[in-house]
Amino acid sequence: MLKTITSFFASLGAPRARAAGNFQPSQQLVVKAGDVLVQPLPDGQGWSALKVFAVEGATAHCLTYEPVARKPTLDVLAQSAVRMAHSPRAATSLAEGWELAGNQPATEVELQGLKYMDFELYVRLTGQDVDTIMRTAEAHFDRASAHAAEGRSIEAINEFGKAIELYPAYSDALDKRAFSFMELGLYEKALRDLDESLYLNPEGMSAFFCKGECLMKLGHLDEAEAIFIEGQDRFPEHATQFNEFLKRTRAFALTGRPA
Template identity: 45%
Template sequence: MFRSVFTLCAALLSALGISTAQASDSPENKRELTVKPGDVIVNQDKGQWSAIKILAVDQWPDGSSAAHCLTYKAVPTKPSLESLQQAAVLVWHAPIDAASFRKDWELIGNQVPTKAELVGFVEYLKLTDFPRYVAFTGQDSKEIVRNANAHYQRAYALGDQGKKKEAIAEYTEAIELFPLFYEAIDNRAFTYMELGMLREALRDFEQSLRVNPNGVSAFFSRGECLMKLGDLKAAESVFQEGQNRFPEQRAMFTKFLEQVRALRRGG
């Protein structure tokens, strides 16, 4: 999984003009660079200088490592620590295979990442590793969950009162505090459906399934949204998969599968 993430991020940076390719073993590249948090490294490619600041480094059991990077926009002259203080940021956070920097990159110094520089990394942790996010930011996980639940309860009450847009705002606050709160994601999606905002609902159901892959309500409702949006082929695939994935709800999936197939036959 991490390798695929590294590949995608390397491809993105390459498209933006930042090279992460490893050089041949030429004399000037004999010394390999091992990056650590705070390192600022530069690379010259096609007359342009790229700079990256290492925010954190994760070591994996297989011996590989991920460097969490902040990247700056390329400039025509070699950057310095001083010039980078005013430089424009290109990407606030990208996880890249640390081995990509062993050759062709030059260390120009080390500076502890500031709170502002860590914004992208912190948001990444929040969405991908919530326990680490809590520890990294020094927050109280129980307090976060308590506050998120308070927003959830207010949203539920507002929904009962017919104040759907206000309910969506409260569900959003709950999700922002606690991205793993799939019940809040589901309820926001259902509220979007009630407002006829099917694409927004579909987006939420897909987000919910990333958090809770076995959520039968989110899985089924994803198919329902696709059907109502006219993407009948995708909806058919969802309902067909649901028959086997959720055997206790097979009848419901079968009913909607037949409806979708009838719509497809009718053109």
């Protein structure tokens, strides 16, 4: 029995030993921007890696890569898929147990992912002026709104998209692009924008209501009904509007035709 148990634990340790055979962990490493760190996975069946974007105080802002089978080099990681665009960690947690693979500044593509995770950090790292970005985004938003008011939904969608590309957390632009998608009957695309808007602003009444309308139009009647019931409690000043669409949803369920 003892021999069996010993063999079992030995087998667990073997993969890790194989993976860690050429692992040279640093000790008391003080990480800095551009540092690329690697270490074997706990099960020994591959390697994990991260890149440090910036160190602010006690926090290291990192990008993490998808695990790879062999110990990665900088060239390999340049072609590897990103797992998380922004993974903030205590800088001290990287001081030991990682091997420094080299230093490589963040690429423009890597920083693009950061823009959607931490816009303020993205602006700082790219050396841009936030006021200039916002003025440009607002100009696109205004042009898009004018197109939408005149019924040019495709032009509006394109301009709202430019505003969102500059400032991904622009919830008003997400809402209005969703409304333009709805005008064209593109309810699934509208839902994606509405979900993103509600993630940024959970109390957005228009986005919440329109999400219910999109679900109804797509035939997801149980989900739509839940939205319209919840909306009457969350937004009592608009209870009549939510109740009207609740009735339409239930009629759709009975007749098989949207009201």
